[in-house]
Amino acid sequence: MASLWRMRSRRISCIDSTVLTAVLVVLAAALLLIDMWGPPSFHWGMGLPPAHTARIEWGGTRSNSLQVSVLKDGRLFLGDELVHSDVLKEKLEAELARGAEKKAYISADSNVPYGLVLRTLDAVRAAGIEDVAFITNPYR
Numbered sequence: 001m002a003s004l005w006r007m008r009s010r011r012i013s014c015i016d017s018t019v020l021t022a023v024l025v026v027l028a029a030a031l032l033l034i035d036m037w038g039p040p041s042f043h044w045g046m047g048l049p050p051a052h053t054a055r056i057e058w059g060g061t062r063s064n065s066l067q068v069s070v071l072k073d074g075r076l077f078l079g080d081e082l083v084h085s086d087v088l089k090e091k092l093e094a095e096l097a098r099g100a101e102k103k104a105y106i107s108a109d110s111n112v113p114y115g116l117v118l119r120t121l122d123a124v125r126a127a128g129i130e131d132v133a134f135i136t137n138p139y140r
Contacts, residue, residue: 064100066092066129070120072109085119092127102128107135 068088069077076083078091096102104124108117124132 066095066100066104066124067135068092068104068106068120068124070106070108070112070117072111074112074116076120085116085123088120088123089127092124092129096128103131103133104129105133105135 067077067079071077076085076088078088078095081091083091092104106117106120106124108120121132
C-alpha cells in the first residue's frame with residue numbers, strides 16, 4: 001500500500017494546451033466576425049460627438065488680423081506685403097501700435113523647413129503676440 005501511495009505522489013500532471021489554444025482561436029475569430037459584420041450596436045466605438053471647429057477663412061476673422069505667410073522659397077508676407085525676416089518683428093509691432101488684433105495667424109507651406117517656421121514664430125512672440133494660430137489646409 002505504501003508503494004502505491006509513493007507512485008501516486010510522483011505522478012506529474014500534464015495539461016493538454018492544444019484544446020485551450022483551439023478554444024481561444026475560435027473565440028477570437030468569433031469576436032472579430034461579430035465586430036466586422038455584426039449590427040452597429042455591437043461595435044466597440046466610444047460614441048464621441050462630432051467636433052465642430054471654427055473654420056478660419058484666409059481673410060481672417062477680423063479686418064485687422066495679423067496674417068504671416070511663409071512660402072516654400074523662404075519669402076515672408078505680412079498680409080499682402082512682402083517682408084524680410086529681419087524686420088518682421090518691427091513690422092508686427094508697428095501694426096500692433098495701429099490697433100491690430102493681438103493675435104497672429106501663421107500659414108506655412110508644407111515644404112518650408114521647420115527652422116524657418118520656428119524663427120517666424122519667435123519673431124511673432126518677440127513682438128509681444130502670445131496668441132498664435134496656425135492656418136492649415138486639410139489633406140485632399
